[in-house]
Amino acid sequence: MCNGTVVNGSAVWDFCTSSAGQIDGRCCLQTDNTSGAVHITGLDVSYCNLIVVEDLSEASTALMIDLSFNPISNLSDLVFEGFSQLFYVILPSNLTCPGGNASWEKTEVKGEVRVCEGQINACNQTGHISWDCPQNSLCSPYGPGFFACSCVESFHGYKCLREGEFPIVEVFGILGGSTILVSLVLWVTQRRKAKAM
Known part of the structure; x- marks a missing residue:
């Protein structure tokens, strides 16, 4: 994903140098102070002659992505x-911002590029459709125009309606017991047929 080089003076270059990141190929990397993990915080794939963009999941921690000057x-x-x-996302001007303009604080076209800036939290967009998570769950942003509902502590199951721990012993006890019972019944009935032959 990071093959090639970031152009000196590009938006990702400026972002990386101002945020004390480390440039590695086309990526801006930063090390998490607590865990020591290295994350991609910027990705510059401008001028890569990309026609289709299918998977950027390796850069899911990115704060800035530049896809400009590609025939997408x-x-x-x-x-x-x-x-x-x-x-911050920079795209060719013919594309719309991911999630639509309602997912960004500021969208503008500057020459041949479209700049999408300031992702809006999809969980609390005033004046727009209210995305309701079920009772006993919390909404969290999951990308431009996306949200995820997670059960609060001590709730689980469909729509977070079940309270307490997941009943592992009961579920696997019943499943194991019924499997043994069915196996015994089949063994006895099939064994009897085998003796008759």
Whole structure:
């Protein structure tokens, strides 16, 4: 994903140098101070002659992605599902911002590029459709125009309606017992037929 080089003076270059990141090929990398993990915070795939963009999941921690100056004719919003920290996207001017303009604080066309800036939290968009998570769950952003509902602590199951721990012993006890019972019945009935032959 990071093959090639970031152009000196590009948006990703400026972002990376101002945020004390490390440039590696076309990526801006930063190390998490607590875990020591290295994350992609910027990705510059401009001028790569990309026609189709299918998977950017390796860069799901990116704050900035530059896809400008590529002959991309259609870009699915699903490419950016899970990019909850994405703040800045630069696209060819013929494309719309991921999730639509309502998913961004600011969208503008500058020459041949479209700039999408400031991803809006899909969980609390005032003046727009209210995305309701079921009772006993919390909404969290999951990329431009996407959201995820997670059960609050001590709730689980369909629509987070079940309270307490998941009944592992009961479920697997019944499943194991019924499997043994069916196996015994089949063994006895099939054994009897085998003796008759």
